[in-house]
Amino acid sequence: xxxxxxxPSGVLKISNLKVSIDEKLILRGVNLEVxxxxxxxxxxxxxxxxxxxxxxxxxxxxxxxxxxxxxxxGSNLIDENILEMSPDERANIxxxxxxxxxxxxxxxxxxxxxxIAYEARFKNQPERQFKKAIxxxxxxxxxxxxxxxDKDFLSRGLNEGFSGGEKKQLEILQMALLEPKLAILDxxxxxxxxxxxxxxxxxxxxxxxxxxxxxxxxxxxxxxLDYLKPDFVHVMIKGKIxxxxxxxxxxxxxxxxxxxx
Ligand SMILES: Nc1ncnc2c1ncn2[C@@H]1O[C@H](COP(=O)(O)OP(=O)(O)OP(=O)(O)O)[C@@H](O)[C@H]1O
Ligand SMILES: [Mg+2]
Numbered sequence: 001x002x003x004x005x006x007x008p009s010g011v012l013k014i015s016n017l018k019v020s021i022d023e024k025l026i027l028r029g030v031n032l033e034v035x036x037x038x039x040x041x042x043x044x045x046x047x048x049x050x051x052x053x054x055x056x057x058x059x060x061x062x063x064x065x066x067x068x069x070x071x072x073x074g075s076n077l078i079d080e081n082i083l084e085m086s087p088d089e090r091a092n093i094x095x096x097x098x099x100x101x102x103x104x105x106x107x108x109x110x111x112x113x114x115x116i117a118y119e120a121r122f123k124n125q126p127e128r129q130f131k132k133a134i135x136x137x138x139x140x141x142x143x144x145x146x147x148x149x150d151k152d153f154l155s156r157g158l159n160e161g162f163s164g165g166e167k168k169q170l171e172i173l174q175m176a177l178l179e180p181k182l183a184i185l186d187x188x189x190x191x192x193x194x195x196x197x198x199x200x201x202x203x204x205x206x207x208x209x210x211x212x213x214x215x216x217x218x219x220x221x222x223x224x225l226d227y228l229k230p231d232f233v234h235v236m237i238k239g240k241i242x243x244x245x246x247x248x249x250x251x252x253x254x255x256x257x258x259x260x261x
Contacts, residue, residue, distance in 0.1 A: 011036045011214035012182050017068035019049075019056050025066065026052045028239035034182065034214040039228050041250070042218045044236035045258050050218045053236070054186045057216075058097040059087035072182060092120055096180035098171040098188050105158040110170065111140060113158045114177055121178045143176045147203040164191040172203040179211045188217070189224035201227030222250050237261055 012034040019027035026049045034040050042050050056063045057070060059082075071079045072093065082090050105113065115136050122128035130136040137154075144151050149169050159167050168188050175183055185204070189197050201224050207213055217228055225233075225247065233249040234241045235258065242261050243249065 011038075011073060013069075013071045014057075015069050015071075017053075017056070017070065018066040019052055020064045020066055021052070021062060026063075026239050027056065030068070030236075030239070030241060032216075032234065032241065034216060036181070036214055037208060037212045038232070039208065039215045039217060039230040041225055041228070041230040041233045042216060042236055042241075043220065043233065043250070043253060048236045049239040050236055051186055052239075054097055054184045054216070054218060057082070057090075057095060057182075057184055059085065059090050061087075088120065091117075091178075092123065094121070094179070094181035096175055096178055096183040098168070098175060098183070098185045103159065106160045108158045109154075110156055110158050111137060111154045114140060114154075114174060117174065118177055140173075140177065144173055146206065147173055147176060148199055149173050149203075165193060165196045168192055168200055169196065169203075172200050172207075176203065176207050179207075180213050181211075182214045182216070183207075184216045184218070186218045187220070189219055189221060194223075197224055198227060200224075204228060222254055225250055235261055 012032070014030055014032040017027055017030040018025060030053060032040065042053070044050055052063060056065065065083050068083075070082050072082050072095065073079050080093065082093075082095065085093075115133070118136065119129060130139065140154060141151055144154065147169075149172070153162070153166065153170060156162070159170065162170065168191070171188065188200060192200060204215065205228065208215060215228070217224065217230065219225065230247055233245055233247060235243040235249070235253065237258065
């Protein structure tokens with residue numbers, strides 16, 4: 001595994017990342033560093049490559065990495081180029097992606113799915129494993145309470161018959177359970193009603209505070225950012241981050257759009 005000169009306080013460091021799909025170059029050299037506890041928003045026009053970045057970080061096989069590196073500081077303080085890892089390995093060291101379009105898995109109960117995900121995430125930490133299923137359920141229910149998520153969801157099929165907003169809430173519960181080092185939220189706010197955005201965003205803030213998670217939030221709208229209060233806002237256009245700033249950049253974009261960039 002490749003060694004590097006990564007600053008120890010960083011969680012994630014993306015350098016000159018180029019990614020193609022079907023021979024077409026989509027990401028054309030992305031650089032981004034996310035430290036523990038920081039919130040980075042990525043905005044940008046439709047088709048600019050935001051989800052491509054999210055999926056590449058999660059290890060989706062359709063996306064071909066042409067060049068670049070993505071280092072995540074590992075649990076044993078050894079930095080690892082996650083591009084050399086399988087999606088499962090990435091999840092197990094604490095990379096979490098909340099999808100733009102969560103999938104339904106009929107027949108698999110939410111809490112069973114979450115139990116498997118939890119056991120994989122903490123498989124190297126035997127002290128974190130629950131010996132009895134009931135203890136795991138209690139832990140999960142405690143988190144659902146904290147996030148004000150309806151516990152009835154837990155015994156239903158994974159996303160089966162869930163409304164769009166309910167699926168997104170479940171993703172936040174999954175995030176809380178997996179205690180990620182890095183979480184990528186791809187349009188978690190889309191399709192959510194005003195109260196649900198607040199609930200989801202407040203849940204994310206709680207998780208960040210509790211676990212010092214670094215967060216990349218991809219969004220088209222200001223509202224979720226009012227709650228998440230990003231430390232940095234980046235604009236992606238045609239596969240590159242063309243502008244970065246603080247939260248005031250969001251106001252500018254709301255007023256002027258992307259045309260000037
Ligand atoms: N699986 C795929 N096959 C072919 N083309 C793809 C695939 N995934 C993405 N693309 C193309 O890559 C480009 C970037 O798409 P991506 O989904 O990353 O955009 P985005 O910034 O997330 O847009 P949106 O804001 O609409 O979600 C688009 O032109 C898209 O058509
Ligand atoms: Mg997208």
